Amino acid sequence: MNIEKRWIAAAAAAAPVLLNACVYAEESKSVHNAATTIPAEDRISPIYGVIIPDRYREWELVAVSYQTAFDEFRAILGNPLAVQAYRAGTLPFPDGAILAKRAWKRVPSTEFPGAFVPGAATTLQIMVKDSTKYAASGGWGFGRFIDGKPVDEAQHRTCFACHEARVRAHDFVFTRYAP
Numbered sequence: 307m308n309i310e311k312r313w314i315a316a317a318a319a320a321a322p323v324l325l326n327a328c329v330y331a332e333e334s335k336s337v338h339n340a341a342t343t344i345p346a347e348d349r350i351s352p353i354y355g356v357i358i359p360d361r362y363r364e365w366e367l368v369a370v371s372y373q374t375a376f377d378e379f380r381a382i383l384g385n386p387l388a389v390q391a392y393r394a395g396t397l398p399f400p401d402g403a404i405l406a407k408r409a410w411k412r413v414p415s416t417e418f419p420g421a422f423v424p425g426a427a428t429t430l431q432i433m434v435k436d437s438t439k440y441a442a443s444g445g446w447g448f449g450r451f452i453d454g455k456p457v458d459e460a461q462h463r464t465c466f467a468c469h470e471a472r473v474r475a476h477d478f479v480f481t482r483y484a485p
Protein backbone atom coordinates (compact mmCIF):
# COMPACT_ATOMS: atom_id res chain seq x y z
CA MET A 307 0.00 0.00 0.00
CA ASN A 308 1.44 3.38 -0.85
CA ILE A 309 1.78 6.14 1.69
CA GLU A 310 -1.30 8.06 0.58
CA LYS A 311 -3.52 4.99 0.74
CA ARG A 312 -2.16 4.06 4.12
CA TRP A 313 -2.87 7.55 5.36
CA ILE A 314 -6.43 7.46 4.08
CA ALA A 315 -7.04 4.15 5.83
CA ALA A 316 -5.59 5.45 9.08
CA ALA A 317 -7.48 8.72 8.81
CA ALA A 318 -10.79 6.97 8.38
CA ALA A 319 -10.18 5.01 11.57
CA ALA A 320 -8.76 7.89 13.56
CA ALA A 321 -10.54 10.98 12.28
CA PRO A 322 -12.42 12.09 15.41
CA VAL A 323 -9.47 11.92 17.77
CA LEU A 324 -7.07 13.32 15.20
CA LEU A 325 -9.24 16.28 14.39
CA ASN A 326 -9.42 17.13 18.03
CA ALA A 327 -5.66 16.85 18.47
CA CYS A 328 -4.87 18.91 15.39
CA VAL A 329 -6.64 22.12 16.22
CA TYR A 330 -3.47 23.83 17.33
CA ALA A 331 -1.10 22.36 14.79
CA GLU A 332 -1.90 24.13 11.57
CA GLU A 333 -0.09 21.65 9.38
CA SER A 334 -1.38 18.54 11.07
CA LYS A 335 -4.37 17.81 8.92
CA SER A 336 -2.84 14.49 8.05
CA VAL A 337 -0.01 12.48 9.44
CA HIS A 338 2.05 10.70 6.89
CA ASN A 339 5.12 9.51 8.62
CA ALA A 340 6.18 6.44 10.57
CA ALA A 341 3.40 7.06 13.06
CA THR A 342 0.64 6.38 10.57
CA THR A 343 0.12 2.81 11.71
CA ILE A 344 -0.10 3.76 15.39
CA PRO A 345 -3.63 4.38 16.72
CA ALA A 346 -4.37 8.11 16.98
CA GLU A 347 -4.85 8.06 20.75
CA ASP A 348 -1.39 6.53 21.18
CA ARG A 349 0.29 9.30 19.16
CA ILE A 350 -0.51 12.18 21.51
CA SER A 351 2.14 13.33 23.96
CA PRO A 352 1.22 13.21 27.67
CA ILE A 353 0.47 16.50 29.47
CA TYR A 354 0.60 18.59 26.27
CA GLY A 355 -1.36 16.60 23.69
CA VAL A 356 1.18 17.29 20.95
CA ILE A 357 1.27 15.05 17.88
CA ILE A 358 3.89 14.67 15.18
CA PRO A 359 3.11 17.40 12.64
CA ASP A 360 2.38 16.44 9.09
CA ARG A 361 5.24 16.80 6.60
CA TYR A 362 7.69 18.12 9.17
CA ARG A 363 10.48 16.49 7.17
CA GLU A 364 9.88 19.05 4.45
CA TRP A 365 10.39 22.00 6.80
CA GLU A 366 13.35 24.31 6.50
CA LEU A 367 16.52 23.74 8.45
CA VAL A 368 17.04 26.18 11.32
CA ALA A 369 20.27 24.69 12.63
CA VAL A 370 22.13 21.49 13.41
CA SER A 371 23.60 20.51 16.74
CA TYR A 372 25.68 17.76 18.25
CA GLN A 373 25.42 16.17 21.69
CA THR A 374 28.46 14.42 23.10
CA ALA A 375 26.54 12.65 25.88
CA PHE A 376 24.39 10.82 23.33
CA ASP A 377 26.86 10.98 20.43
CA GLU A 378 24.02 12.19 18.27
CA PHE A 379 23.59 14.56 15.37
CA ARG A 380 20.53 16.75 15.57
CA ALA A 381 18.71 18.86 13.01
CA ILE A 382 16.25 21.49 14.13
CA LEU A 383 13.57 22.31 11.59
CA GLY A 384 10.92 24.98 11.66
CA ASN A 385 7.52 25.28 10.02
CA PRO A 386 7.09 28.37 7.81
CA LEU A 387 5.83 30.54 10.69
CA ALA A 388 8.76 29.63 12.89
CA VAL A 389 11.29 30.23 10.13
CA GLN A 390 9.74 33.61 9.32
CA ALA A 391 10.09 34.57 12.97
CA TYR A 392 13.73 33.48 13.00
CA ARG A 393 14.49 35.52 9.88
CA ALA A 394 12.76 38.60 11.23
CA GLY A 395 14.22 38.13 14.70
CA THR A 396 10.69 38.04 16.16
CA LEU A 397 10.46 37.07 19.83
CA PRO A 398 8.36 35.63 21.29
CA PHE A 399 7.56 33.20 18.50
CA PRO A 400 4.02 33.63 17.16
CA ASP A 401 1.24 31.17 17.89
CA GLY A 402 1.34 28.39 15.34
CA ALA A 403 5.13 28.26 15.20
CA ILE A 404 6.40 24.69 15.47
CA LEU A 405 9.95 23.45 15.94
CA ALA A 406 11.03 19.87 15.29
CA LYS A 407 14.29 18.42 16.49
CA ARG A 408 15.39 15.25 14.75
CA ALA A 409 18.23 13.15 16.14
CA TRP A 410 20.41 10.34 14.86
CA LYS A 411 23.30 8.27 16.14
CA ARG A 412 26.63 9.41 14.69
CA VAL A 413 28.13 6.53 12.71
CA PRO A 414 31.31 6.30 10.65
CA SER A 415 30.85 6.32 6.91
CA THR A 416 31.69 2.96 5.37
CA GLU A 417 32.65 4.79 2.22
CA PHE A 418 35.08 7.41 3.48
CA PRO A 419 37.29 7.22 6.59
CA GLY A 420 36.88 10.16 8.94
CA ALA A 421 33.40 11.03 7.64
CA PHE A 422 30.39 10.45 9.85
CA VAL A 423 26.82 10.01 8.75
CA PRO A 424 23.44 9.71 10.47
CA GLY A 425 22.74 6.23 11.80
CA ALA A 426 19.46 5.12 13.33
CA ALA A 427 16.99 7.89 14.13
CA THR A 428 16.64 8.09 17.91
CA THR A 429 14.07 10.67 18.93
CA LEU A 430 11.87 13.31 17.42
CA GLN A 431 11.06 16.27 19.66
CA ILE A 432 8.42 18.85 18.91
CA MET A 433 7.60 22.25 20.38
CA VAL A 434 4.30 23.87 19.40
CA LYS A 435 3.61 27.52 20.21
CA ASP A 436 0.13 28.29 21.52
CA SER A 437 0.30 31.04 24.12
CA THR A 438 -3.24 30.38 25.37
CA LYS A 439 -3.33 26.62 25.49
CA TYR A 440 0.19 26.32 26.89
CA ALA A 441 0.24 29.42 29.08
CA ALA A 442 1.60 27.39 31.99
CA SER A 443 4.70 26.32 30.05
CA GLY A 444 5.85 29.53 28.42
CA GLY A 445 3.37 29.12 25.57
CA TRP A 446 5.00 25.90 24.34
CA GLY A 447 3.60 22.40 24.14
CA PHE A 448 6.18 19.61 24.12
CA GLY A 449 6.29 16.16 22.55
CA ARG A 450 9.07 13.60 22.49
CA PHE A 451 8.61 10.61 20.20
CA ILE A 452 10.46 7.37 19.62
CA ASP A 453 9.42 5.37 16.55
CA GLY A 454 6.35 7.59 16.25
CA LYS A 455 5.22 7.00 19.84
CA PRO A 456 5.34 9.58 22.61
CA VAL A 457 7.55 8.78 25.60
CA ASP A 458 6.10 8.67 29.09
CA GLU A 459 4.73 11.45 31.23
CA ALA A 460 7.77 11.54 33.53
CA GLN A 461 9.98 12.52 30.60
CA HIS A 462 7.52 15.17 29.49
CA ARG A 463 7.68 16.69 32.97
CA THR A 464 11.35 17.51 32.36
CA CYS A 465 11.01 19.50 29.12
CA PHE A 466 9.85 22.88 30.24
CA ALA A 467 11.93 22.90 33.42
CA CYS A 468 15.20 22.68 31.50
CA HIS A 469 14.18 25.06 28.72
CA GLU A 470 12.90 27.53 31.31
CA ALA A 471 16.04 27.38 33.42
CA ARG A 472 18.39 28.04 30.51
CA VAL A 473 16.70 29.99 27.75
CA ARG A 474 13.77 31.85 29.26
CA ALA A 475 15.13 35.06 27.69
CA HIS A 476 14.99 33.50 24.21
CA ASP A 477 11.34 32.44 24.45
CA PHE A 478 12.45 29.09 25.96
CA VAL A 479 14.13 28.09 22.68
CA PHE A 480 17.81 27.08 22.59
CA THR A 481 18.31 26.95 18.85
CA ARG A 482 19.51 30.06 17.01
CA TYR A 483 19.23 30.43 13.26
CA ALA A 484 22.41 28.95 11.79
CA PRO A 485 24.55 31.48 9.91
Ligand code: HEC
Nearest residue numbers: 371380407431432433448449450461464465468479480481
Ligand atom coordinates in the same frame (compact mmCIF):
# COMPACT_ATOMS: atom_id res chain seq x y z
C1 HEC B 1 18.26 18.96 30.49
C2 HEC B 1 17.86 19.93 29.50
C3 HEC B 1 16.77 19.63 28.50
C4 HEC B 1 15.62 18.91 28.67
C5 HEC B 1 15.14 18.15 29.89
C6 HEC B 1 14.89 18.99 27.42
N1 HEC B 1 15.57 19.74 26.51
FE1 HEC B 1 14.95 20.27 24.66
N2 HEC B 1 16.74 21.11 24.30
C7 HEC B 1 17.79 21.20 25.20
C8 HEC B 1 18.95 21.77 24.53
C9 HEC B 1 20.31 22.03 25.17
C10 HEC B 1 18.55 22.02 23.21
C11 HEC B 1 19.42 22.62 22.10
C12 HEC B 1 20.57 21.73 21.73
C13 HEC B 1 20.18 20.55 20.92
O1 HEC B 1 19.77 20.73 19.77
O2 HEC B 1 20.24 19.43 21.42
C14 HEC B 1 17.16 21.62 23.12
C15 HEC B 1 16.40 21.78 21.98
C16 HEC B 1 15.10 21.38 21.85
C17 HEC B 1 14.27 21.62 20.69
C18 HEC B 1 14.65 22.48 19.49
C19 HEC B 1 14.20 23.93 19.83
C20 HEC B 1 15.09 24.55 20.87
O3 HEC B 1 14.62 24.88 21.98
O4 HEC B 1 16.28 24.70 20.59
C21 HEC B 1 13.09 21.00 20.91
C22 HEC B 1 11.90 20.93 19.95
C23 HEC B 1 13.16 20.39 22.22
N3 HEC B 1 14.39 20.65 22.78
C24 HEC B 1 12.14 19.66 22.78
C25 HEC B 1 12.23 19.08 24.05
C26 HEC B 1 11.23 18.20 24.60
C27 HEC B 1 9.96 17.78 23.90
C28 HEC B 1 11.67 17.83 25.84
C29 HEC B 1 11.02 16.91 26.85
C30 HEC B 1 10.64 15.60 26.42
C31 HEC B 1 12.94 18.49 26.05
N4 HEC B 1 13.24 19.24 24.95
C32 HEC B 1 13.68 18.38 27.21
C33 HEC B 1 17.76 20.86 26.51
C34 HEC B 1 16.74 20.13 27.11
